[in-house]
Amino acid sequence: MKASVLGLGVLALSVFVGGTAVASEQICTAQRAAAADLVEARDNATSVDEVIAEVRAAASTDASAEVLSESVHVLYNDPSMDAAAAAELIYDRCIGALGN
Incomplete structure (x- = not known):
């Protein structure tokens, strides 16, 4: 089986979030946590697809x-974006889309 692109920590968090009825705040926090891996x-030139x-x-x-897919496209289109800026972008876009 192929290793995860995003790492085990992010997947474990995604599985936890996916397995519960959570508020958008928790979903967006989980997405923000994926920024460094993204x-x-x-x-590392992992394809956006x-x-x-x-x-x-x-x-x-x-x-x-x-x-999150939309945020990934923005991240891939800006090679200068670091993890902190990506985390902020991902969280803000998520809250904007899913609400509080």
Whole structure:
């Protein structure tokens, strides 16, 4: 079996979030936690399609998958974005899309 692009910690968090009825705040916090792994995937030339596929497979809802996928595209289009900026972008976009 192929190793996860985003790492075990992020997947464990995604599984936890996906397995419970959680508020958007918790979903967005989980997405923000993936920022460093997403930046690393980008910097290691992991294809955006591979990352998006993993995001969709691990997401707790279609809406959360969609908003994180959109954030991944923004991240991949800005190679200068670091993990802190990516975390802020991901969280803000998620809260904007899913609400509080």
